[in-house]
Structure formats: structure tokens, C-alpha cells
Amino acid sequence: MKANIVLLPGDGVGPEIVAEAVKVLKAVVTRFGHDFEMTEHPVGGVAHDLCGDCLPDATLAACKAADAVLLGAVGGPKWDALPPEKRPERRALLTLRSELGLFANLRPAKVWDALKGASPLKDEIVARGIDILIVRELTGGAYFGEKGRSADRTSAYDVTPYSAHEIERVARIAFDAARRRHGRAVAPRPPKVTSVDKANVLETSRLWRETVTALHAAEYADVELEHMYVDNAAMQLVRDPARFDVILTENMFGDILSDEASQITGSIGMLPSASLGAAKGGLYEPIHGSAPDIAGKGIANPLATILSAALMLRHAFGLAAEADAVEQAVSDVLASGVRTADIASPSGASSAVSTSEMGDAIQSALSGF
Numbered sequence: 001m002k003a004n005i006v007l008l009p010g011d012g013v014g015p016e017i018v019a020e021a022v023k024v025l026k027a028v029v030t031r032f033g034h035d036f037e038m039t040e041h042p043v044g045g046v047a048h049d050l051c052g053d054c055l056p057d058a059t060l061a062a063c064k065a066a067d068a069v070l071l072g073a074v075g076g077p078k079w080d081a082l083p084p085e086k087r088p089e090r091r092a093l094l095t096l097r098s099e100l101g102l103f104a105n106l107r108p109a110k111v112w113d114a115l116k117g118a119s120p121l122k123d124e125i126v127a128r129g130i131d132i133l134i135v136r137e138l139t140g141g142a143y144f145g146e147k148g149r150s151a152d153r154t155s156a157y158d159v160t161p162y163s164a165h166e167i168e169r170v171a172r173i174a175f176d177a178a179r180r181r182h183g184r185a186v187a188p189r190p191p192k193v194t195s196v197d198k199a200n201v202l203e204t205s206r207l208w209r210e211t212v213t214a215l216h217a218a219e220y221a222d223v224e225l226e227h228m229y230v231d232n233a234a235m236q237l238v239r240d241p242a243r244f245d246v247i248l249t250e251n252m253f254g255d256i257l258s259d260e261a262s263q264i265t266g267s268i269g270m271l272p273s274a275s276l277g278a279a280k281g282g283l284y285e286p287i288h289g290s291a292p293d294i295a296g297k298g299i300a301n302p303l304a305t306i307l308s309a310a311l312m313l314r315h316a317f318g319l320a321a322e323a324d325a326v327e328q329a330v331s332d333v334l335a336s337g338v339r340t341a342d343i344a345s346p347s348g349a350s351s352a353v354s355t356s357e358m359g360d361a362i363q364s365a366l367s368g369f
């Protein structure tokens with residue numbers, strides 16, 4: 001297939017890790033015979049230095065026209081003194097999300113067999129397997145509702161509005177993702193969505209539950225659906241994470257649960273994410289930041305970005321076999337003992353490979369060498 005991918009390397013380790021994802025995408029092109037046009041555009045602090053804007057008009061226009069966007073990271077101490085609305089995180093990231101209409105955030109949290117020791121959970125819990133996809137609603141709820149203070153400033157409110165339309169469109173993404181995961185050779189169980197709410201207390205949660213239940217009955221009866229209160233979900237994530245497949249939840253609950261889920265996997269350099277909207281494409285990025293403390297040293301772990309590229313293949317282009325192949329290459333390379341410093345055991349840290357050596361290893365595994 002033909003696709004136009006916009007690359008936004010950004011700041012800090014961004015250019016180093018995006019370069020490795022590009023290597024891997026080129027290996028996918030060669031192995032599967034696709035035609036990906038990849039063009040780089042400035043974003044973040046580097047764009048500010050270049051033209052005084054962390055999200056130049058030309059970059060935004062290119063992202064809107066693209067079939068998908070792959071982002072490294074933005075931000076760093078050099079730009080911390082800019083006014084809040086001009087800073088890379090706000091001007092570039094938040095504007096991109098709203099301009100591209102990205103209402104669903106997908107974060108897989110998986111413990112790779114070769115990295116089981118990195119999870120802070122007990123061995124017997126990790127041994128049951130952790131492979132969760134969190135689907136978080138990204139543009140509604142309390143973060144976007146009306147907020148204010150009383151005249152004497154001693155009381156405050158944040159309204160949590162949700163419409164059935166907003167709930168249904170993100171629920172559809174979760175159900176579709178559950179079906180797709182089930183189609184993967186490695187899928188450990190029938191597709192299942194756990195919809196997380198607080199329907200015993202909140203009216204928005206009651207609407208959430210009604211809407212998800214109705215959509216499930218009408219279109220997704222083949223997917224198992226369970227409902228769970230958010231306090232219980234927070235507990236089950238550390239007590240019995242193997243019970244989860246896809247977790248669907250609203251904005252604030254998802255913000256908290258997705259951070260909890262990412263921590264149980266143990267390594268920030270391994271975690272990808274996808275932000276999807278109604279239009280084609282979406283934005284794909286590692287969950288970590290620009291890591292200024294290690295930028296330019298060639299030691300950043302590129303796997304979160306490479307795995308974000310795999311999510312792009314699966315969700316933006318529907319290329320499931322290609323996405324599986326990238327994830328299998330990551331699994332094989334880890335199983336062979338190749339490690340960047342952040343995932344090496346203390347005794348193996350001195351023999352850790354560089355960012356580009358890790359990219360080369362994944363590229364070779366994909367190419368079958």
C-alpha cells in the first residue's frame with residue numbers, strides 16, 4: 001500500500017529514536033512491498049528556535065494532510081522559560097491533538113517475556129501474563145468541562161460533561177481493538193472489553209454504562225463485555241492484571257489507570273501510544289518525554305518508538321501482519337539478550353547496546369538475517 005507518513009522527531013532524544021523507527025519502517029517496506037513516503041517536519045523546541053513557533057503552520061498542515069504522524073518527543077530545559085502557551089508541550093502537543101481531533105488514546109501495557117524481572121509486581125502475578133490495552137477518552141469529561149470558583153473563592157467546581165455520541169465513538173474504538181487483538185496469533189483469550197466507570201455514584205458514568213451496553217448489544221455481541229467500578233479496576237490492575245484485555249474508560253479515570261498500568265510493566269523506554277480520531281491516521285508516539293539527561297549520548301531505548309510505529313501500521317493502515325512482525329522482531333531481539341542500558345540488569349549495563357545498534361537488531365530480525 002501507499003502511505004504518506006509525517007515524522008516529527010522533535011527535541012532531546014526524539015531525533016535519535018525516530019531515526020530507528022524509520023529504519024524499521026524501511027525494513028517493513030522491503031519485506032512486505034509497501035510504498036511509504038516519509039517526510040520530516042520541525043516541532044517543539046527545535047521549531048521554536050527555527051521560526052519562533054513550536055508548531056509551525058507548515059508542520060500542522062503536513063500533519064493534517066498525512067495518512068499518519070509519528071512523533072518522537074518535545075520539550076526540554078532550554079524552553080522551560082517560555083510563556084506556558086508557547087511551550088513545546090502545550091503549543092505543539094495539545095494543539096496537535098485538538099487540531100487533528102484525536103479523541104481516543106490507546107496505550108498498550110505489556111510485560112515482554114524477556115523482561116519479566118523489570119515489573120515491580122510479584123513473580124507469580126507476572127507469570128500469569130500482562131498484555132493490556134487501555135483505551136482512554138481524550139477530549140471530554142472534567143478536563144474539558146466548565147470550571148470555576150465562587151466569588152469568595154472558597155468553593156470550586158469542574159463539570160464532567162459527556163454525550164452519548166462521545167461515549168459511543170470511543171467505545172467503538174475499544175471494541176474494534178479487542179476484535180483485532182483476538183485476530184492476532186498471540187491472542188491469549190477471546191476478545192474482552194472491561195468498561196470502567198463509577199456508575200454507583202456518577203450520572204455521567206450511568207450514561208457511559210448505558211451507552212456502552214447498548215452499542216455492545218447492537219454491534220459487538222461477539223466481544224465479551226464487563227463493567228467495573230474504577231476503584232476496583234485500580235485494585236485489580238495490581239492484584240490480577242491477567243484478567244484484563246482491553247480497558248475502556250473516560251478521560252480522568254484513563255489518565256490515572258494508564259499511568260498505573262504503564263508502571264506495572266517496569267520500563268518507560270518500552271511503552272508506545274496511539275491517539276486516534278474520526279479521520280484516518282492518528283498520532284503515534286512513545287509515552288516517555290525528550291529525556292534531556294541522556295540526549296545526544298546514543299543510549300536511549302528506541303523500542304517505544306518502534307512499537308509506536310507498529311501501532312501505526314495496525315491502526316492507521318490496517319496492516320496487522322506487518323505490525324505483528326515488528327512486535328515479534330522486538331520480542332525475538334529481547335529474547336536473544338540484546339538490551340539498551342535502561343533495560344539491562346545492573347551487571348549487564350556495561351555491555352548494553354546503543355540506540356542505533358538496537359534499531360539495527362530489530363531491522364535485521366525483521367529482514368530475516
Ligand SMILES: NC(=O)c1ccc[n+]([C@@H]2O[C@H](COP(=O)([O-])OP(=O)(O)OC[C@H]3O[C@@H](n4cnc5c(N)ncnc54)[C@H](O)[C@@H]3O)[C@@H](O)[C@H]2O)c1
Nearest residue numbers: 073074075076089269288289290291292293294300301342
Ligand atoms: N509527549 C512528549 O513529548 C512528552 C511527554 C512527557 C514529557 N515531555 C517533556 O520531556 C522533557 C523531559 O521530561 P521528564 O524528564 O519528566 O520525562 P522523560 O520521560 O523524558 O524522562 C524520564 C526518565 O526516563 C528516562 N527515559 C525516558 N525515555 C527513555 C528512553 N527512550 N530510553 C531510556 N531512558 C529513557 C530519562 O532519561 C529520564 O531519566 C520535559 O520537557 C517534559 O515536559 C514530553
